[in-house]
Amino acid sequence: MVFGYISPGNEEKLSIGNCEMAKVIFILIVLIGAVLADIVIPDRLDWADFQKYDICNPVVAAQCFSDMDSNHDKIVTKAERDAYYSKNNARIEALNQAMYDSDFKTADSNGDGYVSPAEMDAYGKSLDIIVDSAFENYVNSLDADNDGRLSKTEFVNFEKGWPSANLRFDFDN
Numbered sequence: 001m002v003f004g005y006i007s008p009g010n011e012e013k014l015s016i017g018n019c020e021m022a023k024v025i026f027i028l029i030v031l032i033g034a035v036l037a038d039i040v041i042p043d044r045l046d047w048a049d050f051q052k053y054d055i056c057n058p059v060v061a062a063q064c065f066s067d068m069d070s071n072h073d074k075i076v077t078k079a080e081r082d083a084y085y086s087k088n089n090a091r092i093e094a095l096n097q098a099m100y101d102s103d104f105k106t107a108d109s110n111g112d113g114y115v116s117p118a119e120m121d122a123y124g125k126s127l128d129i130i131v132d133s134a135f136e137n138y139v140n141s142l143d144a145d146n147d148g149r150l151s152k153t154e155f156v157n158f159e160k161g162w163p164s165a166n167l168r169f170d171f172d173n
């Protein structure tokens, strides 16, 4: 790489500079290669590669590998990984759904299919949430059809959002 005119006597200086630059570029290429290798997981992984790419937590990696390897050929392919992830997601979704159903039943104490403000206050207290104006504002913000109560869908949005909502908790009991 030569940028412009080299005056006589300066050739050596410049070539040292180029050498340094080549080193820097070489190091950059190695670093970028390492980062890319980390992201791009090969289509087929044997047990050694599977551990190398850190697919599952090391504590459960052996079980994880055998669960993913659905045709038991000791190779985990990308298709097997994808199938495993979507099965897992479906399982988590089903667990969440069961939790929403049971929580809604608990919250809707008179069983009319809606959670009234009084029912919501009682439910909030059962979660050790301090039922103050912040809580009530949050609940109101979820009442999408403004009928003054939470439908099942509206209640599920409460369930999904309350852990990250800015609510106060009572830890003294």
Ligand SMILES: [Ca+2]
Binding pocket: 107, 108, 109, 110, 111, 112, 113, 114, 115, 116, 119
């Ligand atoms: Ca109700």
Ligand SMILES: [Ca+2]
Binding pocket: 143, 144, 145, 146, 147, 148, 149, 150, 151, 154
């Ligand atoms: Ca509503």
